[in-house]
Amino acid sequence: GFLLVTNILRREQNKALALTTIKRLPSTHGDQPEALYAHAVIAHAAERHQEAAELAARAIGMRAEWPGAWALYVQAMAAQEKLDDALEELGGVIERFPQNIRLRVVLARSLMEQQRYDAANHQFEELLRLSPDDAEVIYPLALLALNARQEESARRYLLRLVELKHRPDEVRFYLGQLEESEQRFDAAAQWYRQVGGDQYGLEAQIRLAVVAAKRGELDVARAQLQQLRSERRDLSVRLYLAEGEILREAGEYLLQMGVLDGALQEHPGDSDLLYARALTAERIDRVD
Numbered sequence: 215g216f217l218l219v220t221n222i223l224r225r226e227q228n229k230a231l232a233l234t235t236i237k238r239l240p241s242t243h244g245d246q247p248e249a250l251y252a253h254a255v256i257a258h259a260a261e262r263h264q265e266a267a268e269l270a271a272r273a274i275g276m277r278a279e280w281p282g283a284w285a286l287y288v289q290a291m292a293a294q295e296k297l298d299d300a301l302e303e304l305g306g307v308i309e310r311f312p313q314n315i316r317l318r319v320v321l322a323r324s325l326m327e328q329q330r331y332d333a334a335n336h337q338f339e340e341l342l343r344l345s346p347d348d349a350e351v352i353y354p355l356a357l358l359a360l361n362a363r364q365e366e367s368a369r370r371y372l373l374r375l376v377e378l379k380h381r382p383d384e385v386r387f388y389l390g391q392l393e394e395s396e397q398r399f400d401a402a403a404q405w406y407r408q409v410g411g412d413q414y415g416l417e418a419q420i421r422l423a424v425v426a427a428k429r430g431e432l433d434v435a436r437a438q439l440q441q442l443r444s445e446r447r448d449l450s451v452r453l454y455l456a457e458g459e460i461l462r463e464a465g466e467y468l469l470q471m472g473v474l475d476g477a478l479q480e481h482p483g484d485s486d487l488l489y490a491r492a493l494t495a496e497r498i499d500r501v502d
Contacts, residue, residue, distance in 0.1 A: 229260035281316035349380035
């Protein structure tokens with residue numbers, strides 16, 4: 215019940231009203247950490263960070279090993295520029311409860327969110343030692359390796375996530391990007407073809423066309439994008455820009471100009487298309 219109420223109120227545009235509403239919970243359920251946590255979530259959403267931190271701390275006082283309350287506490291403290299204090303407290307609790315994997319995940323993710331990548335990597339590697347088949351541990355390690363351009367480590371982690379069936383479309387997309395960055399275009403295309411879903415499926419289709427162009431199959435690449443454009447009229451501008459970018463990479467500026475001219479006839483006044491066309495005009499010395 216607390217979770218449902220929190221999720222409803224978190225979506226409320228009037229944050230002050232949401233906070234007023236949630237404050238009724240502790241008056242009748244003040245002895246329950248869930249009520250304090252719910253109140254803290256809404257206070258944090260309303261940017262009442264000190265209040266959120268105090269409420270989360272009270273919830274932690276009742277349930278010391280609660281990862282969700284610790285994550286919220288760290289976020290609220292970070293918003294007050296007191297992150298180091300919160301992480302020190304969390305580190306002390308981890309020493310008391312070394313077998314609580316989720317507490318260490320909170321610490322590692324908090325470090326990652328603050329872009330303290332070396333410290334985050336150390337924590338995730340320790341987590342991997344404690345829980346070698348935990349996808350929630352392997353996934354951020356893969357992202358850290360990608361960010362640090364550690365290709366072999368990233369590939370190893372991503373392939374393990376494929377085995378664990380964790381975030382399959384996202385992971386396969388990253389593997390495609392990894393292979394593409396190393397100019398292994400056939401391998402990249404194999405991964406991209408396995409990507410589905412709304413979030414990564416379209417990106418994978420675009421990257422397939424880009425890969426075809428990089429292999430010298432410019433006509434194939436353009437045909438793929440044109441077919442995709444006929445199927446996804448709602449993404450027409452994005453796909454015109456992708457086709458133009460492929461032509462730019464190939465040095466075919468006049469063809470790119472023609473594509474953008476046609477796109478602007480279909481989408482007059484679109485600022486992204488106008489900007490792309492301006493850059494192309496400069497390339498072919500049409501400065502006016």
